[in-house]
Amino acid sequence: MATLEAHKHISPDSGKPTILHPNFNPKIRNWKPTDPLREEITPPKDRAHFADPDKKRLLSVATATDLTEGIGTLLEGVQLSQLSGDQLDDLALLVAERGVVFLRDQDLTTDKQVQLFEHYGILDKHPAQKSVRHVTIKGSSSDHRQDSVYTPWPQAGWHADTSFEINPPSYSLLRMEEHPPVGGDTAWVSQYGLFDALSPAYQKLFEGLHAVHTSRLQYDTILDLWGVGPNRPPIDTHHVAVRTHPVTGLKAWNVNEGFVTGFAELKKAESDKLLEFANWHIHSADDHLVRWKWAVGSVAMWDNRAVIHRVIPGKYEQGSRRGVRTTVFGEKREYIV
Ligand SMILES: [Fe+2]
Structure with missing residues (x-):
């Protein structure tokens, strides 16, 4: 278990500390x-x-499997370091269609990665990120199930990156x-x-809802978990629970375990139960899942509008894990409500 400041302020008689006021940590x-x-x-x-609709500029020089x-x-x-702007555009379409694209043995440096990603838009600054250009992603050997007894944020849960923005x-x-x-x-x-896996009736139900995406639980926990204080106040944002992807035109679920706490239009009991279903739905989606084994130099590029992700928690007994992530902001207003 991680050494958490929060742990010291929890009475063993208090029951589940995740129901305590979020300011439990001084x-x-x-x-x-x-x-x-x-x-x-x-x-x-x-x-x-x-992009070229057939992605010819990219797929004439690369093999996609x-x-x-x-x-x-x-x-x-x-x-990736050698791709032209046209080829990067084709790559974006491939990512939007397939959700996530993987490459191995890449020679990118952080500077080159940042430069490449600026092609795709305005770089995101994570609320706990020091650099304005990228965030360092590390592995954690703590037991996330144990941590979740003492912290309210499902930090190892399925999420789209900072979907509360x-x-x-x-x-x-x-x-x-x-x-x-x-x-x-x-x-x-x-x-x-x-x-797609939902019945037509449930598709219609979710299409009529907004999910409440919040950074509050991460905000309350991140100083303990990451040792870095959040640089922005917490925020709650309502996003449509089903969105139409602006490029592919496909409908995509827009609810995740890491940041969604309920549904704006529902009564609390309805919302709690539907969120339980939503998290079960995500966790039982083996037929819509891909799992990637990393090595040094491996790259994954994904579209947070089309996929959610999580690191599979591990013990990291054989070494540490450190990656560099760059991210760009997407649209809010092109959601179909
Ligand atoms: Fe993530």
């Missing part, structure tokens, strides 16, 4: 974020709109710089698949 109660909340922005036009029927493609024979991220790229030979895999689930 470090957080006294924390002063340095940055203001973000304003809504209109991001530049998605680069996938500029689908890893499952519905999600995940392995791209071989290219270095007013402009939730579209594309993310994670490049692994350090990795143990075993453990630390990441899995992605298709949100197209999650929507």
Whole structure:
């Protein structure tokens, strides 16, 4: 279990501490974020709109192999660092369609990765990120089930990156710089698949709802878990529970375990029960899932509008895990309500 400050302030008689007031941790109660909340922005036009529909500029030089029927493609024979703007546009379309694209043995540096990702839009700054350009993603050997007894945020749960943002991220790229030979895999689930798997009646139900995405639980926990204080105040944002992808036109589920706490239009009991179903639906989606084994130099690029993901918790006995993630902001207003 992680050594958590929160643990020291919980009475053993209090029952489940996750029901305590979120300011149970004095470090957080006294924390002063340095940055203001973000304003809504209109991001530049998605680069996938500029792609060749058959992605010929990319696929004439690279080999694409689908890893499952519905999600995940392995791209071989290219270095991302050498791709032209046209080829990067084709890559965006491939990512939007397949959810996540993987490459191995890439020679990208952090500077080159940042430069490449600026092609896709405005770089996101994670609320606990020091650099304005990228976030460092590490492995954690703590038992997330045990941690969740003492902290309210399901930090190892399925999520779309910072989906609580007013402009939730579209594309993310994670490049692994350090990795143990075993453990630390990441899995992605298709949100197209999650929507398609619902009965027509449930599709209609979710299409009429907004999910409440919040950073509050992460805010209350992150100082303990990551040792880094959040740089912005917490935020709650209502996003449609089913969105139409602006590039592919496909309907995608837009509910995740990590940041969604309920549904705006429902009574609390209804909302709690539907969220229970939603999390079960995600966890039982093996037929819409791809799992990736990392190595140093491996890259995954995904579309947070089309997939959710989680790291499979591990012990990291054979070494540590460290990756560099770059992310760009997506649109809010193109959601179909
Ligand atoms: Fe993530």
